[in-house]
Amino acid sequence: MSRSCIAALCTWFEREQRDLPWRRQRSGYTALVAEAMSQQTQVVRVIKQYEAFIAQLPDVYALAAADEEAVLRLWNGLGYYRRARNLHAAAKRVVQDYHGEVPLEAEHLRGLPGVGPYTAGSIASIVGGAREPIVDANVLRVLQRWDADSGEVSDKQTIDRCWSRAKELVLQAKQPGVFNEALMELGATICTPRSPKCKVCPVARYCQAHKQGRQNEIPPVRKASQTPTEYHHAVVLHRRGAVYVDQRDASGLWAGLWQPPTIEAPRKLRPSSFCNRLPMRIERPQLRSEFEFKTSSRRVIFRVYTGVTRIRSGRWQQIDALDALPLSSAHQKVLQIGLQEIGMVRR
């Protein structure tokens, strides 16, 4: 009975699938890059950055040989920057241990940094044709609805049930990779978190949630956690067409990325207090602007200053070469505000 459902889903996928760049050229390497970028990130946001990444680093040797800074820069704005470092390390290991060929067996893939059960199963099945199950956020939702499983999405038992189900199903599929990708595609385009489009779903007649009219209740909505507010005071220092930047801690938020000198505090600091905490002397500090930046677990108020300093040591980055710097989305905005105030128009 699930055979016909699997077939219907795969037929729909072959007909309706989105045109994604990593579907045009399949290889272990392109899949590895695409999967790393796509973790916890909506696919539409990945496309442009994936293309830039592949254009710059077209094969695993290019990536393995690249500077970490060059790799991180290609991740600018994407978030979860550890993924970039893991991908870089994975490429080095592929060159070292696998003669430059990304392994296509799940067990080997699983040994690469940044490759967990989902990513290993995805590459092994879609590129390698292996009969490996996968469960990402899309598949989880689709399978919960198929079985009218109203468990919490974060509950380990719910996740385990879906992995078991995915395994059962992929064992019956004619083409495991096509089936896996079709499940994800259905979740991304039809079986969406809210207001699923059951009217145009190719497998609605196999869906228990739909049969019971409970597709809007499954899975249950997650309860939002509250995010404490913190204040990041940053000063954009300029001299001779360059700005001063320093590197963030190797762990924590935006680990190892670059930024204008910043003091983080639980509360708003007065300008004098802020300047006193900085390692360099600031002349004519001016508060220019303030904006809110939200991540999933933090609410950060950025207070952007401009100022002048005499120090020469440290890293002075030319303004027209700021794109070469690994920068978070928040710090790109800080720099944009600071430079605009200074009159160094940027974009």
Added chain:
DNA sequence: AATTCGGGGAC
């Protein structure tokens, strides 16, 4: 078993 890690799409 919980927490951490980003940032914007979509509603």
Added chain:
DNA sequence: GTCCCAGAATT
């Protein structure tokens, strides 16, 4: 405004 996303690693 809210919820969520082609998850994995760390604590």
